[in-house]
Amino acid sequence: MTATAAPATRRLELPPCDHVPRPYTGPSREEILAMRRQFTNPAIFTLYREPLLIVEGHMQYLYDETGRRYLDLFAGIVTVSVGHCHPKVTRAMEAQLETLQHTTTIYLHPGFALLAKKLASKMPPGLDVTYFTSSGSEANDLAITMARLYTGHADVIALRNAYHGGSPSALGLTSHHTWKYPSSGDGRVHHAVNPDPFRSPFDGTPEEIATKSAGDIREIIRYSTPGKIAAFICEPIQGVGGATRGARNYLREAYAVAREHGGLCIADEVQTGFGRTGEHYWGFEHYGVVPDFVTMAKGFGNGAPLGAVTTRMDIARSLTQRLHFNTFGGNPVSMAAGLAVLDVIDDEGIQENARLRGAQLAAGLTRLQRHHALIGDVRGMGLMIGVELVADRATKQPAKSQTLDLLEHARELGVLIGKGGLDGNVLRIKPPMCVTAADVEFTIDVLDRALSAVE
Ligand SMILES: Cc1ncc(COP(=O)(O)O)c(C=O)c1O
Secondary structure (H helix, E strand, O other): OOOOOOOOOOOOOOOOOOOOOOOOOOOOHHHHHHHHHHHOOOOOOOOOOOOOOEEEEEEOEEEEOOOOEEEEOOHHHHOOOOOEOOHHHHHHHHHHHHHOOOOOOOOOOHHHHHHHHHHHOOOOOOOOEEEEEOOHHHHHHHHHHHHHHHHOOOOEEEEOOOOOOOOHHHHHHOOOOOOOOOOOOOOOEEEEOOOOOOOOOOOOOHHHHHHHHHHHHHHHHHHHOOOOOOEEEEOOOEOOOOOEOOOOOHHHHHHHHHHHOOOEEEEEOOOOOOOOOOOOOOHHHHHOOOOOEEEEOHHHOEOEOOEEEEEOHHHHHHHHHOOOOOOOOOOHHHHHHHHHHHHHHHHOOHHHHHHHHHHHHHHHHHHHHHHOOOEEEEEEEOOEEEEEEEEEOOOOEEOHHHHHHHHHHHHHOOEEOEEEOOOOOEEEEOOOOOOOHHHHHHHHHHHHHHHHHHO
């Protein structure tokens, strides 16, 4: 049954766009696929049954080799924050590329110092010392390393359903069996119950579930650690996990338990940072807490390989016990990208757009939920939205195959959506934050049509 005025026969049209993609002259899709199959690691996966070849991007749109335009609601996995090839970011990177492509932190360079200073201006007072990396995994690795050095403790509490990266130590923090290799892990990481109410083992209101989930951290510390911990790490809204989060009281209570046991608190803002949640620049602000570390990547560079961990000077000093170096951390082109991205977020009202378009999306999705039994839950904040599909609302059985079918239908209709959650049954809607009201309307029409097709 359909929810909106999008009869199955009406042609759904992408909102107009002036951009004209260049003719594509590279190898064919089949040739690329064959080369990938022969020469690249088979663990590197693609999304659709017929993998999509993407050759150009313009703001919230992507183009395939035939020039067909798609509305990108996944943003290169939540990485294109202000728009594909945003002209100001592109110009800043080009200017830097033409001047000096690479130098490392063994010499002085203005970009490195300027970006660290600018980032400090976006943080709560005291959180003003940054180490740049080129990925989120490295940023989390470093935060854990510093927490262990500073506290002298080894144990770390992360949350079930978390994703913190693919490096061996970040995989230890990650909590999905689907990502973990038998050899990966870190024996000193323990996973506490995630506070999201939809699949919580605890009963009660979202606030009560948050309190009980924070209580689980205390129990883990009592049973599985020497009673002291190095750190508690948490995504303010779980990204790969499917936009899951706890009630507003969760982080306050969780941080209190962690700190009571000597732990430092790490906010993994790799997906939630830079205004994506709409109400706030950082996801942790929603909960009224101040972490000891903020880790970030993805949207920070709008596609440039740029990550960072920001902390307090007293904690940062712990790393000076030994030499530490990162070849691409502080790369001038990445610094130029970061500086331009922060400017664009401020100058173009990006955070406010995330708030407004996020509210519009959430309202449209909630409307669809009334008519499509497949939608079990609509959640998230701003432009970080998850739609959990269930085969049965009573049992909450994950609708895995319907999710895959729905992604295919949406793609045929011109919309690219992501997928997440432990069972791969959550639609992840996290577009470049420049999407318009017309894009959101189109998305809701497309989802309405696609849901009807797979139900
Ligand atoms: C919340 C979160 N933290 C860390 C990472 C790891 O970042 P990267 O892939 O840049 O290493 C990711 C990647 O998806 C993430 O979503």
